[in-house]
Amino acid sequence: MTRVQPTPMINPDLRFNSYGSWLRRRFGCRVSKVNVDAGFTCPNRDGSRGVGGCIYCDNSSFSPPGTQPALTIEQQMAEGMSYHRRRLNSERFIVYFQKYTNTYSSEEALADLYRRALDHPDVVGISVGTRPDALSDGAIDLLAELARDRYVCVELGLQSMDDEILTRINRGHTLAEYREAVARLTGRGIALCTHLIYGFPGESRESFLETAELMASLPMESLKLHQLHAVAGTRLADLYRQGEFIPLTHGEYLATVCDFLERLPARIAIQRLYGSAPLAIRVAPTWGLKNNQMWYSVVNELKRRGSWQGCRVE
DSSP: OOOOOOOTTSOTTTSSOBHHHHHHHHHSSOEEEEEEOOOOOOTTTSSSSOSSOOTTOOGGGTSOTTOOTTSOHHHHHHHHHHHHHHHHOOOEEEEEEOSSOTTOSOHHHHHHHHHHHHTSTTEEEEEEEEOTTOOOHHHHHHHHHHTTTSEEEEEEEEEOSOHHHHHHTTOOOOHHHHHHHHHHHTTTTOEEEEEEEEOOTTOOHHHHHHHHHHHHTTTOSEEEEEEOOEETTSHHHHHHHTTSOOOOOHHHHHHHHHHHHHTSOTTSEEEESOOOOOTTTEEEOOOOOOHHHHHHHHHHHHHHHTOOTTTTOO
């Protein structure tokens, strides 16, 4: 296959379209996401779609310690903004409703939370993590209304396009429901992001790479990608101890994620490339790499190959 040339969206140092660079181009300054916990649950936890949640899910594995529902979202925002101002000199912020399913409530409650986040003068928008099966018409109408003059991103957790895998991990929705949610959100002024995980038991490298073609066919603006990892207290950790979950090696993940990026259109910004659970609860894999080392292992592999995001897209 002939390699296409990199577009201006591709950072020449990183070899992919990073979300941080995308935000800077859009807003003209450094923008950071500030996580908040608004106290939501999930439809596959409360019995409406299932119980127990996804087999890998423990929100403490990816949530900053300053996010807890005991604090108001204003308090959480203030703490997060202060941190990013000190660490990165960030000037503007996106409030990220992260834990569990952040459209899973009444439209009145959602409107109150979203508008309170957007009331802060330094907030340019919101990002809402949710599931394809938890988007009412009213919630979409609300998000579209807010998106008329603010940045609104909906992050849809797909995780895998294989319905058998979705069933095995107790995800509680199907690929068809994901496609339907994307169609309902498209054309409403809402930015779309999809969350994917690689390394599920029974998943092949080839089947995961097909997901890049799915993303290319949809109006995705950004993407999150990370390896499957087991944390303490989850069903996945039990499967690991029983020998039924064999985690990826760093080399396996690195090779596949670079193959994936090469097949992904350059227009799609990359929000995440790996996951990093706290050491205190991390079970497997244990690659022994810090966040910046994980980041640059991908960058350096792309440089070694002489490739970049989208280079294999026709």
